[in-house]
Amino acid sequence: MKQNNIVNDTVYGHIPYSKLEEKFLKSKIINRLLFVSQNALAYFAFPSISTKRYIHSLGTMHVASYMFKNSLINSSERSRKNFLISAKIEIENIILDNHLNIDLNHIDIADKTLLGFSFSLDKKLDIIYLVLLQALRLAGLLHDVGHLPFSHQTEYALKRLYLSMKKVKVANKEQKNFLKFYENITSNGKLVLHESIGYAYLEMLFQYELGENKEVNREIVELYYLLVKNILNNVEKKNFEYTTLHDYVASSVDADRIDYINRDLLASGYISTSADFLRITREAILVEENQKFKLSFMSSSLADIEHLLESRFNLYKKVFFTHNISRLDTLLEKIITYLAKEYLSTSPSDKKVYESISMMWKFSKEKNSVKQLDIISQLDENWLISLFKKEYFKIKYQLSLTYQERYYLAAFEDILFGKYLFKAKWKNLSEFYKLLELSEEERYTFREKFGKVSQKKEKRLEKLLNVFINKHNQNSDFFAYSIVSLSIGIDKNFLLYDGEKSIKIDEVSTLRKRLITSRSNTVPFYIFTNKKSLTKGMKRELKEMLFKVFL
Numbered sequence: 146m147k148q149n150n151i152v153n154d155t156v157y158g159h160i161p162y163s164k165l166e167e168k169f170l171k172s173k174i175i176n177r178l179l180f181v182s183q184n185a186l187a188y189f190a191f192p193s194i195s196t197k198r199y200i201h202s203l204g205t206m207h208v209a210s211y212m213f214k215n216s217l218i219n220s221s222e223r224s225r226k227n228f229l230i231s232a233k234i235e236i237e238n239i240i241l242d243n244h245l246n247i248d249l250n251h252i253d254i255a256d257k258t259l260l261g262f263s264f265s266l267d268k269k270l271d272i273i274y275l276v277l278l279q280a281l282r283l284a285g286l287l288h289d290v291g292h293l294p295f296s297h298q299t300e301y302a303l304k305r306l307y308l309s310m311k312k313v314k315v316a317n318k319e320q321k322n323f324l325k326f327y328e329n330i331t332s333n334g335k336l337v338l339h340e341s342i343g344y345a346y347l348e349m350l351f352q353y354e355l356g357e358n359k360e361v362n363r364e365i366v367e368l369y370y371l372l373v374k375n376i377l378n379n380v381e382k383k384n385f386e387y388t389t390l391h392d393y394v395a396s397s398v399d400a401d402r403i404d405y406i407n408r409d410l411l412a413s414g415y416i417s418t419s420a421d422f423l424r425i426t427r428e429a430i431l432v433e434e435n436q437k438f439k440l441s442f443m444s445s446s447l448a449d450i451e452h453l454l455e456s457r458f459n460l461y462k463k464v465f466f467t468h469n470i471s472r473l474d475t476l477l478e479k480i481i482t483y484l485a486k487e488y489l490s491t492s493p494s495d496k497k498v499y500e501s502i503s504m505m506w507k508f509s510k511e512k513n514s515v516k517q518l519d520i521i522s523q524l525d526e527n528w529l530i531s532l533f534k535k536e537y538f539k540i541k542y543q544l545s546l547t548y549q550e551r552y553y554l555a556a557f558e559d560i561l562f563g564k565y566l567f568k569a570k571w572k573n574l575s576e577f578y579k580l581l582e583l584s585e586e587e588r589y590t591f592r593e594k595f596g597k598v599s600q601k602k603e604k605r606l607e608k609l610l611n612v613f614i615n616k617h618n619q620n621s622d623f624f625a626y627s628i629v630s631l632s633i634g635i636d637k638n639f640l641l642y643d644g645e646k647s648i649k650i651d652e653v654s655t656l657r658k659r660l661i662t663s664r665s666n667t668v669p670f671y672i673f674t675n676k677k678s679l680t681k682g683m684k685r686e687l688k689e690m691l692f693k694v695f696l
Contacts, residue, residue: 156411211427229277289339302481303505415463441642443642471569568674
């Protein structure tokens with residue numbers, strides 16, 4: 146049996162990976178994540194937060210393994226057996242339906258990494274467990290594979306661009322091509338962009354990059370492709386629900402969250418040593434109710450789950466939604482949208498795909514698999530930062546600049562060189578109230594009104610803020626804004642298992658109530674500007690806006 150390799154890690158000490166996973170880790174699509182940040186430009190405000198999607202994906206894979214193993218160990222023998230038998234039938238159906246030459250009784254899956262997460266089972270069911278374990282580990286490894294450079298901020302910028310382009314009455318060729326790309330890959334905007342791009346990358350990774358590798362069994366690769374795709378797509382079959390496996394990597398308490406919360410808290414400096422959130426995986430349990438299987442957690446894990454979700458909430462409130470990171474995220478989104486709009490309006494035909502922002506969507510047009518893979522491998526932050534610098538110097542050395550060019554020159558300087566030209570006019574709720582000169586009575590009026598902005602209110606607030614920004618963006622004054630809306634990260638229907646039945650978390654914990662109260666003392670939005678102070682008229686407009694939207 147070949148010795149398996151490990152990745153050294155600051156959170157878990159080391160992360161082992163299997164022979165098959167080694168092939169994935171050597172792929173261009175996975176290695177691209179070495180140069181894609183987990184938290185966009187957060188490292189400008191917190192220089193140590195430099196987590197990459199690559200190590201987070203490995204961490205998610207690692208945590209999912211513990212969670213899966215322990216949930217089955219803690220499950221009743223009957224439920225465990227029923228689950229694995231239903232999975233066996235599903236796997237056999239996949240093999241049959243796709244004409245795969247695989248005999249489950251003789252499949253070679255003796256791998257030290259996988260066996261390290263195994264436990265005593267019936268021999269026939271042991272094979273099924275190991276196949277599911279490998280599929281789930283790959284789902285954890287690949288769950289973020291579709292993220293573009295700077296992750297969510299780029300995604301938000303392209304969505305904003307899409308909504309803007311939809312309003313164009315007479316679109317040119319490039320605008321039509323972008324709309325076609327976005328609508329095709331997101332099912333007319335219904336799907337999340339990084340997830341839908343991830344499905345496209347997943348197919349290329351399994352079918353081409355690994356499928357062409359002579360060192361791997363193509364039939365086995367095809368089986369894992371179909372299993373991983375079903376797990377990530379949350380597919381429901383008549384006799385088997387992939388929701389059960391999906392929950393290990395995408396739910397209120399999952400491997401994804403356990404990894405990034407621990408990793409980002411440690412990187413931010415809010416904790417000095419890694420928290421033992423793996424304790425939670427030891428309390429995972431697979432519960433069978435009404436002939437359905439669900440990942441749950443023993444009620445004895447409540448204190449650890451509360452700690453995890455409070456840590457997540459504080460990570461967002463005290464780090465990612467602070468004025469400085471919000472400022473950088475806002476400017477980053479604006480720059481990406483600006484470059485994309487410029488490209489789509491001028492339709493340059495002489496540029497190579499990697500020389501413009503359009504590479505973010507034009508990768509899908511390349512029909513040659515080798516070339517498409519090469520384009521995808523370049524879609525990282527090294528490429529995008531180089532593009533930013535190129536565009537910055539192009540603007541800087543023009544003989545004369547329009548207002549828009551001067552605005553984005555300032556935005557580029559904030560992003561690229563930390564000039565801090567755009568500054569938040571308030572940093573917290575106390576400063577916000579003070580600046581807008583709200584009386585004590587008015588402050589009480591807005592108690593518990595902020596924190597989570599409903600979709601309806603957000604649209605109204607965005608419309609009013611756009612009017613404000615457009616009105617005051619003139620001469621040498623530059624304005625931008627960011628709306629603050631925090632999720633508490635746990636649904637009221639989250640269930641714990643008390644040994645006999647499932648119980649809602651609100652029955653045994655005040656966690657949700659505490660988090661909802663805590664988020665109400667956040668600001669509703671930030672205004673960023675290079676202007677030293679806001680005029681009385683500006684303050685009055687913002688105060689009126691507050692009453693219109695939140696009362």
